[in-house]
Amino acid sequence: MRRSGDSEAPAGSSLTARARDGDGEAFRQLVEPHRRELQVHCYRILGSVQDAEDVLQETLLAAWRGIGGYEERASVRTWLYRIATNRCLNVLRAGARRAPGRVAYRPEVSLPEPTHRRAEPSWLEPYPDALLEEIATRVPGPEARYELRESVSLAFLTALQELPPRQRVVLVLRDVLGFRAAEAAKILETSENAVNGTLKRARATLARALPGAGRESAPLPKSPAERRVVAEFGRAFEAGDVDAIVALLTEDASLTMPPLPLEYHGPAAVRTLLSTAAMSGGRQHVLIPTRANGQPAFGCYIRDPRTPILHAHGVLVLTLAGPRITGITRFVDNALLTVFGLPRSLRD
Structure with missing residues (x-):
């Protein structure tokens, strides 16, 4: 076939x-x-x-x-x-x-006041690159606006979740998959005019939500430039070196922790969060490299000072802009590690 x-x-x-x-x-x-x-x-x-x-x-x-x-x-x-x-x-x-089955996450330590609070939790989850590689050979339809890598990035998906359901679906069908208006209309059992009107509104909303066009693009996946910044971040994070982590950030960098509706914008806010929460109390982390949503990522573990066991501590995904980091997303649900083929605990 x-x-x-x-x-x-x-x-x-x-x-x-x-x-x-x-x-x-x-x-x-x-x-x-x-x-x-x-x-x-x-x-x-x-x-x-x-x-x-x-x-x-x-x-x-x-x-x-x-x-x-x-x-x-x-x-x-x-x-x-x-x-x-x-x-x-x-x-x-x-x-x-799955909202009824989702338990509210309770941080182990108190978190500093965020620079922004979302109206509600974000249930967005990361998607393993290992699964994306299975569809990398398919070419989007002739009217697609986004390549595969861009259309699964966390920035794109976060913005997409802000759209009303109908707009979200139409934009994916038309601009991601490249279905023609007539094809999308048949899929949704509606008119071409309705599809075109919905798409126009969706594009306008998405344009406001996505990062500015002037932001430097991320280095190619697994390129020397990407490997360099990811290695520097990994070393700094495992060493608990907040200054070194902050030095890798862009001026508009942000840190989020889905599903918590908290956002920390700017190096100063990220520094405060890392020093008073993530790295507090002499915590020591171990990061296992992986990839998610076309971006570098880590399975995150914390050392137990009493045993040789490393305990799961979520999944970290980095968003890069040129040679620096513009976004750190820590997904707090430890169950996500299994999606990436990682265990819930490791022996140190």
Whole structure:
């Protein structure tokens, strides 16, 4: 089966016919090439890896149950996107999917007053680069505005979560995936005019929320420039050297800790947080390098002075601007470590 564009290989019709006849293996071969990109699609809209996986499973189940009604008027890929998109919208309409099961995070130490407080917690989670690599070969549609790396960055996803559900979905379909207005309208069962109007409003809101165009771009992933700043940060963080960490920051750098609705803007505010909370009491950290959302990241652990055990302490993701750090995002949910293949504890 071909992977580029929205077309299906000649064998696609044969697979579809067999799937309609109840051949589970034929159905698997039909949908498997689209599984990972569908999960990333749901992740962009919902902001949660687990929620995205749940909706993906619902999508595949609905597709299996509905394969008999699939008439091949659109490609299998577009058909699956239609199912997944509308299920994501249902989740957003119903409110936070897992909110009842989410326990409010209570910091181990008191935190200094932030420079900004969000109105509500942010349930955005990081997405492992190891999974993104599985869809790196697909080329977005002809009308896409964002490359894969940009469309999964934390800055983009944070801004995306601020959009109303319908605007969020339309912008992803049109500007990230590159579906034409007519295709997006069919997916959403609406008119092209409605899609175009919604997209215009979404673009305007996103433009205000994203970092300024004048900011220096991040170095290429795994480039010498990126490795240099990441190594310097890692050494400074493990040494508890707040001055060295702050020296790596841009003047507009920020530190956030999802889901806490607290934001610390500027080197002075970040310094205060690090010195009075993260590095207080002689805490010693160990960072395990990984990657998330196309950005350098670490699994974070704290040494236990009484035992040779390193305890999980969330996931850190760095946003770079040129040779410096413009964003530090510490995801406080220790369960996220397993998504990156990291254990909840290590022996020192």
